[in-house]
Amino acid sequence: MEINNKDTKILISGAGLCGSLLGLRLAQRGYKVDILEKRPDMRSQQVDGGRSINLALSDRGLKGLKLVGLEEKVKDLCIPMHGRLIHNIDGSTFTSNYSGREGEYINSISREELNKLLLDEADKYDDVQIDFNDEVLHVDLENTTITYHDSESNEEKTWKADLIFGADGAGSAVRKAMVRQRDFLFSHSIEWLPHGYKELSIPPAEDGSWRIEKNALHIWPRGGFMLIALPNLDGSFTLTLFLDYKSKEGPSFEDLKNDRSVIEFFNTYFSDVVPHIPDLVEQFNNNPTPPLGTIKCNPWDAYGKSLLIGDAAHAIVPFYGQGMNASFEDVVDFDLTLDRNKYWSKAFSDFAETRKPNTDAIADLALDNFIEMRDSVANSDFKKKRQIEMLLESHFAKEEYQSKYSLVTFPVEGISYREAMLQGRAQDRAILYLLKENIISPEDHENDLLFEISRKTKDILWFRN
Ligand SMILES: Cc1cc2nc3c(=O)[nH]c(=O)nc-3n(C[C@H](O)[C@H](O)[C@H](O)COP(=O)(O)OP(=O)(O)OC[C@H]3O[C@@H](n4cnc5c(N)ncnc54)[C@H](O)[C@@H]3O)c2cc1C
Structure with missing residues (x-):
């Protein structure tokens, strides 16, 4: 199927954060999109989301919202958070900023209000049909048919699509179908x-x-x-x-x-x-x-006609505040994939192959960050490291220095999660080593710090390769 054929019938399972953004974007590209969502419409009924009432939204997620023209509207829903405010056990507190640069912060946003905004925008397109209370039960990936529970008739019905997207979260019905249909090799793991x-x-x-x-x-x-x-x-x-x-x-x-x-x-x-x-x-x-768990699977596409996206493909633990951001970045990356391919099947495999190393990286970084948040933020070497990172970020351009946190959260255009992980981990090791050996201290001049840290980071990266 050619990408430029706008008669392609697209079905998305799940109208959560990723499914509604994807549906909106595909409609903007001129496709007819049907979305099946198992929960009621949160705009008219109280929906028990069951998890995380608010989320940290940062640059990678904002890029997804910018792609669909919602960057300004979403600002009304955001509360900027400039750093971590750490509460010690004795009641004393201290602040650790997220960045040494002006205007770099993350945002607290309501999951429900953000989802409602995306649904409202998607609904503005005549070619988008969202059916709520309709749960996808079975998926035949080879024939691209879906069996779902139709809430109006209270019956099981079947739907034939040309393409199926699984944006149905960590418990994805589309991913379960991939596990079942083993005539292509499908690896999957959940680590709790x-x-x-x-x-x-x-x-x-x-x-x-x-x-x-x-x-x-x-x-x-x-x-x-x-x-x-x-x-x-x-x-x-x-x-x-x-x-x-x-x-x-x-x-x-x-x-x-x-x-x-x-x-x-x-x-x-x-x-x-x-x-x-x-x-x-x-x-x-x-x-x-x-x-809380990490889900990894491979491949994300099946028969050139189905694709997993968002948490359905890569649910991660929440400690970097990046799960939704990564899911929105999926949509940005996928959109670019459509520009560089002629056939859907090629676009699906291209996206799945190029994106997976990045979501694997953020999955691993999120696990690392649990230790940093629950433990290291209060330790003295970590505090010195953050002092140095803030100093360097306030004196040098992004291209010259970004901490690991900034590389992940406020990246220079084009820096992937995987690049952020490799560079960021090497920098962290370099700074902690140089502090331990008393080669640097937060009181040093910023030029000397940058020189020593860059040199040691390069050594570490060189040894790795
Ligand atoms: C405690 C916690 C805190 C978090 N904090 C952050 C944070 O600060 N920042 C951040 O970026 N991320 C955070 N995340 C991660 C974020 O919630 C997810 O990455 C994000 O929701 C993924 O979006 P999604 O649309 O892929 O999946 P989901 O949000 O899970 O949406 C899936 C949708 O599919 C529907 N669905 C499921 N099965 C079916 C079916 N069979 N048929 C039809 N519909 C179906 C569901 O009802 C749902 O609406 C956090 C997660 C948790 C658990």
Whole structure:
């Protein structure tokens, strides 16, 4: 099938963040798109999202929104977060900025409001049809037919498309079909963390303002576990506790089975949060404790007619705040793939092959960042490293120096996740080595620091190759 044939019938499974952005973009390119979404329409009904009420949106995700012309509209939904505000166990705090450069920050955004915006924009196109409450049950990849539950008739129905996109998240029905239809080789893995997460909420102050610093991502790092908080537009904060389900070495969800143990746990480790959540125990008991995992699979395309995209292809743990950003960047990359190919089948395999090394990289970086957030942010070498990174970023152009965090989050045009990972990890190792050997210190002149760090980084990269 040729890409320039606009009569191609496209079906997308899932109208979440990635599916609705993809549907919108394909409609802008002139295609007829049908989207099946298993949940109700969140614009008219309360939908229990079940996970992460707010998200950190940064440059890679913003690029996806810019592609469809939503860069300005989305700003109204964003709260800038300039850095991490770290809460020590004794109640003292300190700030660690995300960048040494002006105007570089991440944004807290409501998952629901962002999804609604994308659905509204997609709905403006006559060629987009979104059917809610319709769950994809089975997919025949070879014949591109989908069996779904039609909520209007309450019957199972079949749909024949020319192309199928699986944008149906970590539990993707399209990916499950790829696992089943083993006449092409399909590898897949899910790696669970021993930790689960629980969301809690700090309500707005009486006057509607924010009870703790609004423009920061708050972290309470406690070694093997941590609590984080992101601000919402209504003055509230969404807190997420990341904790082992079961542990011999420290506290775990298993230990928090009664009200007294919950209060004791929070009073011991997060005493400054307790006064802000009057119904802490109630929230703790009522909210679910979902697991966290990394999904990798290969290939993302089947028979040249189906493609996985977003979390369906590469769900990652949330510690770099990049899952949605990566899914939006998928759409940007895929859009470019369409420009350089003539046939859909070639575009699918081209995208799958070139994109996967990058999503593998951000999956690994996200796991690394858990250790950094729950542990290292409070350690003295890490603080010195960040001081040096801020100094260099404030003095030099992006092309000369970007920290690993900046390479991932505020990349110079064209820097992929994989390049960010290789360069960033080498730089981190270089700085930590030079600090340990007393070759550099945060008090040194920025030119000397840049010289030493660049030289050591090059050595590390050279040895790797
Ligand atoms: C705790 C937590 C915090 C996070 N924080 C961040 C963050 O700060 N920044 C960030 O960038 N990312 C973050 N993420 C990751 C982000 O949520 C995901 O990467 C993003 O939602 C992926 O979008 P998606 O559309 O691919 O999948 P989803 O958002 O999961 O959407 C999939 C859609 O498909 C629908 N669906 C599923 N199965 C079917 C079916 N069989 N038939 C029809 N429809 C179906 C679902 O109802 C859903 O609407 C976080 C994730 C978690 C769990």
